[in-house]
Amino acid sequence: MIFELLLIGLATSALYYLIFAYKRANYWRSQGVPGPKNPLFFGLYDQVYNANKPWMMEMEKMTKEYGKIWGHNEGVHRVLVVADPKVAHEIYHTRHEEFQTRRGNHLLHMNRYEPVMHLLDARGTRWKRMRSISNPLFTNNSLRKMMDLVGDSSEHLIKHLSKHVGKEAFNIHRYYQEFSMDVINRLALGEKRSTQFETELVDIMKRIFERDMREPFICLAVMFPRFRMLFRRGFELYYLMKGGSGMKLMKKVVTAVEGRRKARAAGEVTPGDFIDMFLDAEQEDFNLDYDKAFDRRDIGHLQRALTKEEAIGSCFMFLLAGFDTTANSLGYATHYLARNPEIRERLRDEIKGVIGDATLKFDDLPQMKYLDCFVKESLRFHPVANQVSARVVEKDCDLAGVHLEKGTLIQIDGYSMQKDPEVWGDDAEEFNPDRWMNTTAEQSQAFVAFGQGPRMCVGQRLGLTEMKMGIAKVLLNFDVIAPENADNEIHRIGAVTVAPITVDVCLKAIHA
Numbered sequence: 001m002i003f004e005l006l007l008i009g010l011a012t013s014a015l016y017y018l019i020f021a022y023k024r025a026n027y028w029r030s031q032g033v034p035g036p037k038n039p040l041f042f043g044l045y046d047q048v049y050n051a052n053k054p055w056m057m058e059m060e061k062m063t064k065e066y067g068k069i070w071g072h073n074e075g076v077h078r079v080l081v082v083a084d085p086k087v088a089h090e091i092y093h094t095r096h097e098e099f100q101t102r103r104g105n106h107l108l109h110m111n112r113y114e115p116v117m118h119l120l121d122a123r124g125t126r127w128k129r130m131r132s133i134s135n136p137l138f139t140n141n142s143l144r145k146m147m148d149l150v151g152d153s154s155e156h157l158i159k160h161l162s163k164h165v166g167k168e169a170f171n172i173h174r175y176y177q178e179f180s181m182d183v184i185n186r187l188a189l190g191e192k193r194s195t196q197f198e199t200e201l202v203d204i205m206k207r208i209f210e211r212d213m214r215e216p217f218i219c220l221a222v223m224f225p226r227f228r229m230l231f232r233r234g235f236e237l238y239y240l241m242k243g244g245s246g247m248k249l250m251k252k253v254v255t256a257v258e259g260r261r262k263a264r265a266a267g268e269v270t271p272g273d274f275i276d277m278f279l280d281a282e283q284e285d286f287n288l289d290y291d292k293a294f295d296r297r298d299i300g301h302l303q304r305a306l307t308k309e310e311a312i313g314s315c316f317m318f319l320l321a322g323f324d325t326t327a328n329s330l331g332y333a334t335h336y337l338a339r340n341p342e343i344r345e346r347l348r349d350e351i352k353g354v355i356g357d358a359t360l361k362f363d364d365l366p367q368m369k370y371l372d373c374f375v376k377e378s379l380r381f382h383p384v385a386n387q388v389s390a391r392v393v394e395k396d397c398d399l400a401g402v403h404l405e406k407g408t409l410i411q412i413d414g415y416s417m418q419k420d421p422e423v424w425g426d427d428a429e430e431f432n433p434d435r436w437m438n439t440t441a442e443q444s445q446a447f448v449a450f451g452q453g454p455r456m457c458v459g460q461r462l463g464l465t466e467m468k469m470g471i472a473k474v475l476l477n478f479d480v481i482a483p484e485n486a487d488n489e490i491h492r493i494g495a496v497t498v499a500p501i502t503v504d505v506c507l508k509a510i511h512a
């Protein structure tokens with residue numbers, strides 16, 4: 001009898017789950033929102049996290065098919081994709097408080113159970129508090145102070161690259177990875193000197209960023225979010241046994257921060273880098289407000305403080321966020337440099353015209369208008385962290401005529417917006433830096449390589465400075481040329497950020 005009852009119970013639950021899954025898979029259609037057919041349990045999970053076929057490009061194909069607003073599911077999560085600049089502007093700016101949190105890692109518990117939190121995943125008031133400490137790191141004055149260090153790392157980049165002058169083609173992207181890691185390693189891990197090609201950090205990072213995210217524990221968390229802490233423990237145990245790259249990196253961060261704490265306690269003079277800034281904000285006893293959504297009326301009461309764990313989380317995230325994005329963006333930009341001799345010449349003339357025989361300084365960069373246009377045009381074609389620019393709906397609301405329930409994810413499809421002919425004109429697919437000499441308000445809204453609004457990339461100015469410094473130094477020292485019979489298409493990889501698999505170029509001495 002008990003066995004029969006159990007069987008009936010199980011069959012009823014399975015039936016209930018099937019009906020629920022069917023309704024969920026058809027949710028968007030029932031709301032009149034277009035989109036692809038959602039496989040019953042997983043939705044498009046398998047496509048969204050496939051590193052070998054980056055979702056950014058797949059999403060663009062679907063936007064072409066279904067229009068500028070469409071929906072799909074990611075496991076149990078409903079996702080609305082937005083490729084309309086005006087609607088994106090509402091989400092980023094005018095209605096920020098309704099869409100203030102990023103989608104976050106599916107294994108993370110927003111927020112209460114996450115002591116080692118960082119800016120990228122923090123929610124509500126906690127995010128605002130952490131952001132108020134990070135913003136001052138990127139003012140003009142702070143960047144000017146960092147410039148000696150960026151300049152020194154770019155000199156080392158040139159030294160390493162010179163080995164290839166007059167030789168066969170090589171992958172310059174690897175050198176940019178060493179360069180951007182060098183800068184962020186010195187700022188966020190307190191490394192005292194340039195260590196390009198001397199540490200294992202780039203290899204650790206590559207393993208993290210090029211990883212296919214369709215892993216069993218993540219898949220289970222996407223399917224059954226209520227149990228994600230359980231899957232998280234499984235995930236951690238698995239990588240602990242395997243010696244995972246994320247764990248290795250976290251160990252290095254903890255060692256660096258603990259070392260700096262001791263040095264400060266011993267009264268040593270420390271460099272005033274990111275670690276020092278985070279440790280300056282450290283406090284033991286303050287109101288954490290872990291779970292509270294942000295309300296702008298609270299601004300006056302925000303404490304500018306971090307917990308010990310948040311200081312560690314912040315260094316960890318700056319290391320991750322500052323490395324891959326900048327190196328990839330430099331790689332893509334060089335792909336275009338190598339194929340456009342007129343652009344190279346024009347850039348070189350502009351750079352030489354500004355600096356003459358002097359060394360390039362931070363204050364020279366704003367005078368290089370064409371360099372700025374070139375960098376933006378490259379970012380327009382390759383918004384490397386497009387998938388990061390997403391938001392969660394805080395409470396039930398309507399957006400662009402669609403009713404959204406609390407918890408729905410909104411993914412901004414910047415890759416489509418940045419090439420939309422209705423915004424950029426019929427030559428939207430043409431690489432043309434001059435278009436940036438005059439831009440319309442709609443084009444500014446559609447350019448989201450760094451996101452937009454209060455939650456946009458906090459490191460944008462450092463990323464742009466590194467890119468401009470790197471490109472200017474390379475152009476002053478070498479001619480960068482695409483190898484004969486080079487493939488004009490860029491092959492890409494990545495489930496969160498999108499990297500070029502290789503950027504092969506030949507270097508020639510300029511005066512040869």
Ligand code: HEM
Pocket residue numbers: 102119120121131317318321322323325326329383384385386388389390448449450451452454455456457458459460462463464467
């Ligand atoms: C070319 C280089 C870079 C690109 C293309 C880039 C892109 C992005 C994008 C698209 C976002 C999401 C914005 C949104 O959700 O609206 C973001 C967020 C973020 N980026 Fe960057 N980034 C770059 C460099 C950097 C650097 C150098 C750092 C730090 C040193 C950094 C740290 C961060 C952080 C901490 C966030 C989260 C901000 C918040 O939630 O308040 N990024 N970035």
